[in-house]
Amino acid sequence: MNANINGISKKGRILIYGYMLVTIIISIFPIAWIFLSSLKADPMANPGISLPTDFTLEGYINVFTKLHVFTYFWNSFKVVSISVIISIIMISMSSYVIARMEFRGKKLVTSMLYSTLFIPATAMTFPVYRLVNTLGIYNTPVALIFVYSCSGIAMSFFIIKNYFEIIPKELEEAAEIDGATYAQTFWKVMLPIARPGILTAAVLAFINNWNEYYWASMLVIDKNELTVPALLGQFTTSFNTNYNGLFSAIVVIVLPPIILFAFTSKYFIEALGGGAVKG
Amino acid sequence: MANKVSSLQNRKNQKRRFIFLFLLPTLICFFLFYFYSVVTIFLTSFAKWDYTNLNNPQFLGFGKLFENYRYVFQEYPFFKEALINSIRWAIIGVVIQVPLALSVAITLSKKLKGWKLSRNLYIVPSIISSAAMGLIFLQIYNPNYGVVNQVIQLFNPGFKDSVLLTPGLNIVAMTCAYIFFAGASTIMILGQIFAIPQEIQEAAILDNITGWRREWYITIPMIKETIKTVSIMAATSGFLLYNEVFFLTNGAAGTKSISFIIRELAVSSSRTQYARANTIGVIQIIGGMLIIVCINILFKERRKAKGVRG
Numbered sequence: 001m002n003a004n005i006n007g008i009s010k011k012g013r014i015l016i017y018g019y020m021l022v023t024i025i026i027s028i029f030p031i032a033w034i035f036l037s038s039l040k041a042d043p044m045a046n047p048g049i050s051l052p053t054d055f056t057l058e059g060y061i062n063v064f065t066k067l068h069v070f071t072y073f074w075n076s077f078k079v080v081s082i083s084v085i086i087s088i089i090m091i092s093m094s095s096y097v098i099a100r101m102e103f104r105g106k107k108l109v110t111s112m113l114y115s116t117l118f119i120p121a122t123a124m125t126f127p128v129y130r131l132v133n134t135l136g137i138y139n140t141p142v143a144l145i146f147v148y149s150c151s152g153i154a155m156s157f158f159i160i161k162n163y164f165e166i167i168p169k170e171l172e173e174a175a176e177i178d179g180a181t182y183a184q185t186f187w188k189v190m191l192p193i194a195r196p197g198i199l200t201a202a203v204l205a206f207i208n209n210w211n212e213y214y215w216a217s218m219l220v221i222d223k224n225e226l227t228v229p230a231l232l233g234q235f236t237t238s239f240n241t242n243y244n245g246l247f248s249a250i251v252v253i254v255l256p257p258i259i260l261f262a263f264t265s266k267y268f269i270e271a272l273g274g275g276a277v278k279g
Numbered sequence: 280m281a282n283k284v285s286s287l288q289n290r291k292n293q294k295r296r297f298i299f300l301f302l303l304p305t306l307i308c309f310f311l312f313y314f315y316s317v318v319t320i321f322l323t324s325f326a327k328w329d330y331t332n333l334n335n336p337q338f339l340g341f342g343k344l345f346e347n348y349r350y351v352f353q354e355y356p357f358f359k360e361a362l363i364n365s366i367r368w369a370i371i372g373v374v375i376q377v378p379l380a381l382s383v384a385i386t387l388s389k390k391l392k393g394w395k396l397s398r399n400l401y402i403v404p405s406i407i408s409s410a411a412m413g414l415i416f417l418q419i420y421n422p423n424y425g426v427v428n429q430v431i432q433l434f435n436p437g438f439k440d441s442v443l444l445t446p447g448l449n450i451v452a453m454t455c456a457y458i459f460f461a462g463a464s465t466i467m468i469l470g471q472i473f474a475i476p477q478e479i480q481e482a483a484i485l486d487n488i489t490g491w492r493r494e495w496y497i498t499i500p501m502i503k504e505t506i507k508t509v510s511i512m513a514a515t516s517g518f519l520l521y522n523e524v525f526f527l528t529n530g531a532a533g534t535k536s537i538s539f540i541i542r543e544l545a546v547s548s549s550r551t552q553y554a555r556a557n558t559i560g561v562i563q564i565i566g567g568m569l570i571i572v573c574i575n576i577l578f579k580e581r582r583k584a585k586g587v588r589g
Binding site for chain 1: 293294298302304305308309311313315319320382383386387391393394397398399400401403404406407409410411412414415416417418419425426428429430459460462463466469470473490515519521522525526538541545553556557560561563564567
């Protein structure tokens with residue numbers, strides 16, 4: 001029956017597999033090549049697509065002992081997790097109020113939040129740069145926490161609001177009869193129910209902020225406080241001819257998001273697929 | 280009775296306070312970060328404000344109100360280049376990335392054996408930061424140890440140039456460094472395809488609409504809104520391209536983008552031109568809105584044309 005509904009002939013099947021194979025090769029190739037090259041002691045000696053003749057792991061050892069890559073992972077983790085917590089709590093609160101309550105100016109607040117979607121970060125370069133300087137947080141992790149907490153709010157708002165909207169009215173009424181204050185209803189009843197939506201928004205925000213380069217490279221210049229993407233920005237010059245070291249560093253740096261994705265792919269796919277992807 | 284009224288009143292006040300307090304953090308963030316910035320760039324685009332007068336921007340006066348805009352369009356040497364490149368990347372996004380995401384989503388939606396693994400592998404490059412992907416492609420394009428020159432040399436043994444420094448070719452190379460990695464768009468479209476009710480597919484089979492025709496006449500019209508959203512996303516991110524420019528060429532050989540020149544003027548340059556950076560920021564915001572309008576028109580026209588034919 002299933003085959004009938006799909007109605008795919010043998011020829012179609014081969015076509016689909018062929019197409020999938022090509023797209024997967026294209027998407028995996030850059031990472032696979034970097035990995036292969038990172039094992040070569042001297043990429044200049046056997047360039048392009050070729051197997052390493054002089055296998056080495058020295059680059060990888062240096063990434064941990066000389067580059068101290070964990071410092072940068074920690075910098076990124078600190079900035080990103082704090083800003084995700086701030087922005088998700090903030091957006092959970094406002095999207096709850098907007099999804100479940102009537103008040104004057106609701107439409108205005110909603111359209112204000114959505115309008116942020118149409119303001120490109122780069123257009124705000126100088127005002128934000130100046131604001132960060134005025135607040136005295138330039139060149140500190142706080143600058144990035146501030147910017148990341150404020151960016152991407154429309155996306156989180158959209159996801160979390162949709163979850164609050166489908167919660168049945170009776171739950172709130174029951175809590176009210178039990179004498180709960182509004183804040184108690186929110187923390188103890190509504191928030192736990194909307195948890196999948198909140199987690200989905202959090203995973204998406206985490207990955208976005210973890211990968212953010214534009215502000216990271218502008219607002220923090222102290223080498224010891226750089227986040228991972230900003231560190232990558234310095235790689236274009238800092239390795240000189242140590243290609244083995246450069247390749248190993250890139251491999252180590254792209255691994256954490258891939259590992260995170262392996263464990264949270266369900267949330268990630270649900271967030272983007274509008275919750276329609278089952279299983 | 281009076282007690283009950285006052286308690287009701289109390290509850291109402293409580294609610295009002297609750298709403299206000301819960302909206303407050305988001306509103307502060309909105310006004311401090313977005314509203315302040317947008318108003319600033321808009322107002323100062325009509326001011327003289329550069330490295331010589333950082334602390335007191337001066338209004339240009341009504342006679343020379345659009346002086347910054349005139350300068351940017353007529354005198355600033357890199358604006359035209361950046362605008363053309365950014366528009367080019369916006370169009371390429373819609374023309375290449377959207378059909379790619381759509382076709383991959385359709386093939387995945389057949390749920391042939393191994394589709395989940397394929398989907399996850401396909402997403403991987405979209406999970407990695409574009410900074411890392413840019414750096415990886417910088418190595419792939421390296422004329423000494425990269426892959427691309429090796430491949431070109433199969434056809435043209437004498438080729439020793441850097442792809443990224445060859446005008447014209449470098450735009451293609453930069454585009455190839457991100458355009459194929461449409462994981463997020465693919466997942467969005469795939470989610471919508473799975474949400475199409477099964478009955479519609481069955482009805483199509485009864486009407487003997489099978490194979491690829493079914494995708495064209497049933498699936499694509501059903502998910503048109505999502506295709507529109509994805510098109511807007513692809514065009515916008517192409518229009519705002521920055522990381523690829525920074526990592527691959529750093530703006531050399533005719534590859535600057537709008538975002539690149541804004542940062543150049545506002546922060547990186549030794550003679551920073553805040554007002555003019557903000558002027559280009561205003562143009563960027565307007566450009567982003569025009570993209571949304573254009574794509575909306577594009578999708579409306581299609582429906583009309585179909586209506587006439589039907």
